[in-house]
Structure formats: C-alpha cells, structure tokens
Amino acid sequence: MNGHSAHSPAPSLAFRVLGPLEVDGSDGVQLDVGGGKPATVLALLLLHRNAWVSTEQLVDAVWAGLDVPASAQNNLKTYVWQLRRALPDDRIESRPGAYRVRVESGELDADVASALCDEARALVSRGAAAEAVAVVQQALELWRGRPYDGLTDDAASAVDRLTELHRSLREDLADAHLALGRPSEAIAVLRVLTDEEPLRELAWSRLMAAYRQVGRRHDALAAFQRARTALVRDLGIEPGHELAALHQEILNEDAPRPVVAPVSSNLPPRLTTFVGRAPELHALRGATGVVTIDGMPGIGKTAFAVEAAALSGHEVQQYVDVRTAAVAPTGVGLLILDNVEHADQVQPLLPNNPEALVLVLSRARLAGLDRTTAITLAPLAPAEARELADVPQILAAAGGHPGAIRHLVERLRNRQPWTVTRLTAQLEHQSGRCQALADLLTRFDPAYQALPTPAANLYRRCSPLTHFDLTQAAHLAAVPPNQVEPLIDHLLDLNLLSEPAPGLFTLLPIARDHAHHLHHSTTSQPKPELVA
Incomplete structure (x- = not known):
C-alpha cells in the first residue's frame, strides 16, 4: 500500500516489547503474530516505530549471524504479509525498499513505562508519594523479561535505556516508600536491586539511608562495606563522594545507648513477635509529655506502647486501664493509659513530672489534650506482615492487620495439612473470613x-x-x-x-x-x- 494514503481511526492495540513480543487487540485478546522471523521483523519495526526501516536492515536482523539466503527479500515479503493479516487497520505500511509500523500514542509498553516514570517523579516532587507508589508499581508490572527479546545489535541502545529505566523505577519506588515512612518496604526493594546491580552506588546509598531511618546502624555500615568490596574488586575504584560522605555521617553518629531495664513496672508482657512500626518508635526516642496513640481494634496499640516503653529507658513504668483506675499513679517516668475514650479520663491521671512520658491509647482520635505528638497506627506494610505469617491466604485476608494475622495463624496451629488447606480456602470468601475472625470482629x-x-x-x-x-x-x-x-x-x-x-x-x-x-x-x- 502507499505510505501516504489516508487512514480511518485505528482500534487501540497494545504492543508489548518489555519481554517476549506480544500484541493485544482492542478487546484485550492476544493476537497471533507468529514467532521466529516474523516476530523479529515486527520487533525491529517497533524499535523504529513510525519510521521507515530499510529491507536491508530487516534482512540483517532476521538472519543475524546466519548466511542470508538468495530468497531473503521474497521471504521478507511473506513475513510482512503474515503480520498484515494478524494486525488490524493496515498498521504495516510500505514504500519501495522499506517498511514501517504505525503506533499510536500509548500503544507501546516501553513508551507507557517511560511516561509513568515521569508521572511518578512529578508526584513525588509534589508530595504525593502514595500516588507515586501506585504509578511506579503499574510501570514495573509492564516488564516481563528482557526488552526487545530476540533482537541483537540493533536493539542494544534501546535495551540499555529500558534496563536503566527499570532500575530507576525501582529506586523511585524505594524513594516513595521512604517518603511515606515505610522503610521496610524500601529496604526489600533495594536489597534485591543491590544484589542484582552491586556496582550501582545510588542504590547502595538509598539502602544505607533506609537502614539508618529505622535505626539499623550496623546494617547501614555493613551495606557500605559490601558496596566498597564490589567496587574495588570489579572496577578498582573506591566509593564515590556521596556514598563515602553518607558512610562518614553514620560513623559519626552516636551509637545507640543501651536500654536500661525498668526498676518498677506493671506493664503487660512484651510481644516476642512484635514487628514493624520503626518510624513511630523512632518518633518516641527521648520524647516527653503526652503522646496519643490511636488505631482500630486489634491494630496493636498496647503492644506498640509496651515496645516503646521497653526502649525508653525509664526506670519506673506504670500501666493503667482507665476503665478501672481510681487514683493517679505517683513517681512514674513512663505511664501508659489504655482504653481511653475521651480527654476527661486522662487529665486527673497525668503525673506532675515534666520529664515523664505519657502514652494515651485510644481507638478513636482524641481531641482536647495538650499533647506533644499524635500517632495513628495503620495496618502493617506487606513486608512487615510477612514476618508474622507466610501463608498467602492469611496475608490477603488480614490486609496487614497484626491482630488478624496472629488470630488466623493461631487458628491453624498444630492442624493436619488437609485441615490447613480447608481452613485457608475459607478465607478467600468474605463470609468465611467473617466466620474465622468472629472473635476479633x-x-x-x-x-x-x-x-x-x-x-x-x-x-x-x-x-x-x-x-x-x-x-x-x-x-x-x-x-x-x-x-x-x-x-x-x-x-x-x-x-x-x-x-x-x-x-x-x-x-x-x-x-x-x-x-x-x-x-x-x-x-x-x-x-x-x-x-x-
């Protein structure tokens, strides 16, 4: 056909080159574009989308590393004919000695991924980190393998660019998690990236910063040593200025002071399976005054308060359930007031000690208190939840709710394998979840x-x-x-x-x-x- 002929509006297609070549029709059903040499032709045309590609270049790509047969030009015409039959609306155009494929905006996954990366960075710059996480994850889901799989030298620069984009997206995802106070999620992303790319200093610096944010100073320093070892071994160079400066900053920080066991305490037992909440615990380091801690039932307010108390170093610690409290405790350095419903319950129980820390626990957000900090406990991040259970059905049913995870894990304890299979299958339906979680609900x-x-x-x-x-x-x-x-x-x-x-x-x-x-x-x- 003539390359300048008019076209009717094309149905939307999805060309997928971030892995083995695939094409989806407007209805989402995958089109059969064949494999082998026809797929190589289409992949090269997509690499140079909307531009003319000479038949000589196509022949070189199809028979790369092989002897080119005398029938190559005729064979090429056959492959193009096959592709035209598979693709709607005359997407492949021709002129003497060249072909091109017409690709509309948003139809090529490589272009979509690049646009999503730009969108995510703009969201982070505006402070919309939660939205940026969703956008980056959408972009990362487009990758199914090596870009332009099957092409060799022709696609080298594009493959390098898209591979770098994939790395950058994962670094952007880690940045967004850190901005949201989810260092555990960031660490999980960055550990994989540094394992795959041990010479990538930017990923190492982000990993060190994430460890630093959750107080894992020794892990941050160990990460620097692994980075330095890889750089010296493989490139013969020392870490760059940014990585070395971050390492020095962490070295210069005061080492955490040892936590002193309380002399007097009636606190509930500390959970041996406590996980997560690193940013919230960090916020309470050295805190004094009234701190409100709220969250839905079972989210772990009491366990969090007890963990914070254990790390506080206060010698005299007192736990009070305000539903039964009659008199105010005296001489306390740390006071936990649990099951508070309104501010009036708190005021008579506050210690007359400006250095004391009072943790006020409530299911609802409280008003009317002179407080220094307010903390709302959200569900655990997925990486934190996986530290409590490794059963996918439990994790999906609980949605990061620690009380629900522990309840469901206990329900399966010491069961026969077939009983576990039956009980976990119930969790996939809401009625089954409600039955399993009845006590919590x-x-x-x-x-x-x-x-x-x-x-x-x-x-x-x-x-x-x-x-x-x-x-x-x-x-x-x-x-x-x-x-x-x-x-x-x-x-x-x-x-x-x-x-x-x-x-x-x-x-x-x-x-x-x-x-x-x-x-x-x-x-x-x-x-x-x-x-x-």
Whole structure:
C-alpha cells in the first residue's frame, strides 16, 4: 500500500516489547503474530516505530549471524504479509525498499513505562508519594523479561535505556516508600536491586539511608562495606563522594545507648513477635509529655506502647486501664493509659513530672489534650506482615492487620495439612473470613453501636464497595449531600475509614469484614439500641 494514503481511526492495540513480543487487540485478546522471523521483523519495526526501516536492515536482523539466503527479500515479503493479516487497520505500511509500523500514542509498553516514570517523579516532587507508589508499581508490572527479546545489535541502545529505566523505577519506588515512612518496604526493594546491580552506588546509598531511618546502624555500615568490596574488586575504584560522605555521617553518629531495664513496672508482657512500626518508635526516642496513640481494634496499640516503653529507658513504668483506675499513679517516668475514650479520663491521671512520658491509647482520635505528638497506627506494610505469617491466604485476608494475622495463624496451629488447606480456602470468601475472625470482629461492635443511625447506615452499606465518593456516601447514608461530610469525618476519627485520595474513601481492612457481617445480618433492620 502507499505510505501516504489516508487512514480511518485505528482500534487501540497494545504492543508489548518489555519481554517476549506480544500484541493485544482492542478487546484485550492476544493476537497471533507468529514467532521466529516474523516476530523479529515486527520487533525491529517497533524499535523504529513510525519510521521507515530499510529491507536491508530487516534482512540483517532476521538472519543475524546466519548466511542470508538468495530468497531473503521474497521471504521478507511473506513475513510482512503474515503480520498484515494478524494486525488490524493496515498498521504495516510500505514504500519501495522499506517498511514501517504505525503506533499510536500509548500503544507501546516501553513508551507507557517511560511516561509513568515521569508521572511518578512529578508526584513525588509534589508530595504525593502514595500516588507515586501506585504509578511506579503499574510501570514495573509492564516488564516481563528482557526488552526487545530476540533482537541483537540493533536493539542494544534501546535495551540499555529500558534496563536503566527499570532500575530507576525501582529506586523511585524505594524513594516513595521512604517518603511515606515505610522503610521496610524500601529496604526489600533495594536489597534485591543491590544484589542484582552491586556496582550501582545510588542504590547502595538509598539502602544505607533506609537502614539508618529505622535505626539499623550496623546494617547501614555493613551495606557500605559490601558496596566498597564490589567496587574495588570489579572496577578498582573506591566509593564515590556521596556514598563515602553518607558512610562518614553514620560513623559519626552516636551509637545507640543501651536500654536500661525498668526498676518498677506493671506493664503487660512484651510481644516476642512484635514487628514493624520503626518510624513511630523512632518518633518516641527521648520524647516527653503526652503522646496519643490511636488505631482500630486489634491494630496493636498496647503492644506498640509496651515496645516503646521497653526502649525508653525509664526506670519506673506504670500501666493503667482507665476503665478501672481510681487514683493517679505517683513517681512514674513512663505511664501508659489504655482504653481511653475521651480527654476527661486522662487529665486527673497525668503525673506532675515534666520529664515523664505519657502514652494515651485510644481507638478513636482524641481531641482536647495538650499533647506533644499524635500517632495513628495503620495496618502493617506487606513486608512487615510477612514476618508474622507466610501463608498467602492469611496475608490477603488480614490486609496487614497484626491482630488478624496472629488470630488466623493461631487458628491453624498444630492442624493436619488437609485441615490447613480447608481452613485457608475459607478465607478467600468474605463470609468465611467473617466466620474465622468472629472473635476479633466483636471488638468493633462498641464503636458501631455508638454511631448515629446515618453513620451506621453508611458504614454497613459501603462494605461491598472498594471505594466510594461523597455523592455515593450521601446516598448510602440516606442524607442530603451537605450533611454527609461530618459522617465521613466521624468514621475517619474512629479509624474505620481511610481517604487514600482526595474525596475518595474506603473501609480499612477487617473493618470491611465487620461492616459486611453487619450488612448481611441487619439488612432492613434498624439497630436495636437506636429503636425508640
């Protein structure tokens, strides 16, 4: 056909070159473009998309390293004919001595990955690290193997560029995790990258910074030594200025002071399986005054407070359940006030000691306290959750909720293998999860029972939705749109709901299962405690 002929609008295709060549049609179904030599022709045309590629260049690529047969030009025409039959809308154009493939914007995965990388970096620069993580992960999912697999010398520069892009995306992912206070996630990414690319100093410096952020000074220094060993051994050079300067900074930092065991303490036992929360624990180093710690039931507030107390060095430590407290403790250096519902319960129990640290634990965000710090405990990051369990069904069902993970692990303890298989299979369905987590879900009941009817309606009815906005929330709560935001805020303050993006809401893990159970058990029935 003539390369200058008019074209009708083309259906959207997906050309995949970040691995073995694949082409998907507009319906998402993979097209059969063949393999071998026809695939090599299409791969080279995609490498030079929307540009003319000479038949001589195509022949050289198809028979790379082989004797070129006398019939090569005719064979090439056959391969192009086969590709034209597989691709819609005359995507392969020709003129004397050359061919080209027409690729629309967004159709080639290599271009999409590059655009997503730019988008992620722009998001990080604007402080939108959570959105950047999602964008980078979307880009990384495009990789299925070596770019332009099957091409040799022709694709060398493109392969190098895309391989570097893949490395940069993983470094960007680590940066975004660090910006979100998820150093464990960043460390998991960077350890893989430094294992694969031991001469990449930028990855080593990020790994050292991540270890430093969670207080793992010895790991940061060990990472520098591994980097230096690789650089000296393979390149004969010392680490560059940035890596060496970071190493020196960490060396110059004061070593952590030994933690002194408390002389007097009635605290609950410290969890031997405590994981995560490194940024939050770091925030409490040397802290004094009132610190509020809130989070949903079972998220680990008490375990976190006990861990913080163990690291605090205070000699006199006291635990008080405010539901039973009668008198204020005296002479304490660290005080944990648990099960607090409102600020009035705290004031009479505060010690008259400006150096004391008071940890106030509540399921809801508290107002009306003169505090130095407020900490909200979110679900564990995936890498942290995997330290508690290695069963995929448990991790998926719990969604990072440590109480749920421990509950489900205990449920499977000392079971026969076939019983474990049956019980974990139940977790893949919401009704099965609700049954397995019944004891934990009852701890959400008091918060639900205290909700006003519109907020209770919203909580139950949003459980089938992955996300919802204010308009949907008003409909679910059966209130006018101008009255729905206070209900949303109430659920946010109770740590039942999150707002992952502006104006977009979702129930938190386990809270969704609780709301689902209520939705199906109380459909069309008012809450008994709210009936006049």
